[in-house]
Amino acid sequence: MNETSTSSSVSPSAEEYLLTLFRKEVGNEQIGTSKLAELFDVKAPSVTGMLRRLHKRGWVTYKRYRPPELTDLGRSIATKLIRRHRLLETYLVSHLEFDPDEVHDEVEILEHAVSDTLIDRIDEKLGHPAFDPHGEPIPDENGHSPNMNLITLSTVAEESSAVFSRMDNRDLGMKKHLTSLGLQPGTNLTRMSSGQADQLLVKAGERLLKMPEKIAQLIWVWPDTY
Amino acid sequence: MNETSTSSSVSPSAEEYLLTLFRKEVGNEQIGTSKLAELFDVKAPSVTGMLRRLHKRGWVTYKRYRPPELTDLGRSIATKLIRRHRLLETYLVSHLEFDPDEVHDEVEILEHAVSDTLIDRIDEKLGHPAFDPHGEPIPDENGHSPNMNLITLSTVAEESSAVFSRMDNRDLGMKKHLTSLGLQPGTNLTRMSSGQADQLLVKAGERLLKMPEKIAQLIWVWPDTY
DNA sequence: TATTATTATTAGGATATCCTAACTTTTTGG
DNA sequence: CCAAAAAGTTAGGATATCCTAATAATAATA
Ligand SMILES: [Mn+2]
Ligand SMILES: [Mn+2]
Ligand SMILES: [Mn+2]
Ligand SMILES: [Mn+2]
Numbered sequence A, B: 001m002n003e004t005s006t007s008s009s010v011s012p013s014a015e016e017y018l019l020t021l022f023r024k025e026v027g028n029e030q031i032g033t034s035k036l037a038e039l040f041d042v043k044a045p046s047v048t049g050m051l052r053r054l055h056k057r058g059w060v061t062y063k064r065y066r067p068p069e070l071t072d073l074g075r076s077i078a079t080k081l082i083r084r085h086r087l088l089e090t091y092l093v094s095h096l097e098f099d100p101d102e103v104h105d106e107v108e109i110l111e112h113a114v115s116d117t118l119i120d121r122i123d124e125k126l127g128h129p130a131f132d133p134h135g136e137p138i139p140d141e142n143g144h145s146p147n148m149n150l151i152t153l154s155t156v157a158e159e160s161s162a163v164f165s166r167m168d169n170r171d172l173g174m175k176k177h178l179t180s181l182g183l184q185p186g187t188n189l190t191r192m193s194s195g196q197a198d199q200l201l202v203k204a205g206e207r208l209l210k211m212p213e214k215i216a217q218l219i220w221v222w223p224d225t226y
Numbered sequence C: 001t002a003t004t005a006t007t008a009t010t011a012g013g014a015t016a017t018c019c020t021a022a023c024t025t026t027t028t029g030g
Numbered sequence D: 001c002c003a004a005a006a007a008g009t010t011a012g013g014a015t016a017t018c019c020t021a022a023t024a025a026t027a028a029t030a
Helices: A012-026 A034-042 A044-056 A072-095 A104-108 A117-124 A173-179 B014-024 B032-042 B044-056 B072-095 B102-108 B116-126 B172-180
Strands: A161-167 A189-194 A201-204 A207-211 A221-225 B162-166 B188-192 B199-203 B207-212 B218-222
Touching: A012 A034, A012 A044, A012 A072, A034 A044, A072 A104, A072 A117, A072 B199, A207 B218, B014 B032, B014 B044, B014 B072, B032 B044, B072 B102, B072 B116
Parallel strands: none
Antiparallel strands: A161 A189, A161 A221, A189 A201, A201 A207, B162 B188, B162 B218, B188 B199, B199 B207
């Protein structure tokens, strides 16, 4: 049923490792025993032991004295965790007055305790956000990260159109503002020519909007390519 | 600093025991090894082992072959946990569309993972509620439960109103029945005069209900006092 | 009250996580 | 290229939780 079925349950500690390895992988970095030990505030032999267990479970490949790598299974677990983490951060910031800078520690623990059901409700409540309060992409239910080949509205050529995809949602005020103007994910936008340099003219459905260049730089769109 | 300082940290399992013992204590019940084992889905020797650890930590008194009792310290820890539990249930129901009947399992895990900060934010967001969605009292930050001068609906004078607070929730069937009639914790009820002795006439919102005296004896309400 | 049934404990192990001390491999830099 | 330094592993324990099998205490009942 579940394409990424876990088969055995993952402990919070194990989840922490997968999450960390995933983040390193995304950043094209590697991480060894002592860095992991420092990060988790444990001693090196504890890391060696955990890596052996993770390897036995099929979540990482591990050869002694070599930096560990995620397996496909491990990566799929990590992707789900990243989704949880980022949705939770987004929720705490937007619905519970957390500061983006203080939210991480709370979530580092919460992420291991919330059910899929709760995550789904939060996701809905948030309107399926694509980015967390730090601007990091939130993978969807299938583990796919939002397409990062998006361009900003400000780089769309005049007389071309594009589909509004997402905004840098670190700015809550802007989100409300744009929504009130009728700009939502999916809205088709056409950039019209405007005489001014620091101002765009954007057609959104019926509406014709004047938009400051600065705002347009924060709006990510799917260019109409063909 | 912390008047009920824990000194050592409490594991989720230990918390579960304290919570359970607290609930039994409130209900003037005792609970022994095998009931606890059944409740936690472990075998009896695991319970004995845990009770010895809890005793060593000073959270319960335990003499072999005798039912365990909370110490003052254990009770103060449990009270905080009850507060968390009930605030979380209240929040999930009122802000995340959880059904009162499905919320408990989620919270049973969450309660061990949320920080005091998050609990405070939730409490604020909810406006410092005194009762959870099941009508159970929520202790305040100091562990004091709201005054429960509840009376049964059957003792409410005719032509007086009261707020539905809780029902004897050992009877699941009745709960469903009342819910289907629109009676939930928080519902304002007015007892109308009815000619009959063993039957009440109750106005709940728009509805006018006939209710057997026996049922009314199981419904606890907050009388409209002024 | 004597016997039986129920309930609870002890003994002896397993697994997960973490530790210190001692040892090995890899990396570095002269 | 070879000896330190750095990084990583193994050996041997500790604690928390949980298990099965055997044993003991308490409660129920004839
Ligand atoms: Mn984070
Ligand atoms: Mn975490
Ligand atoms: Mn509950
Ligand atoms: Mn719990």
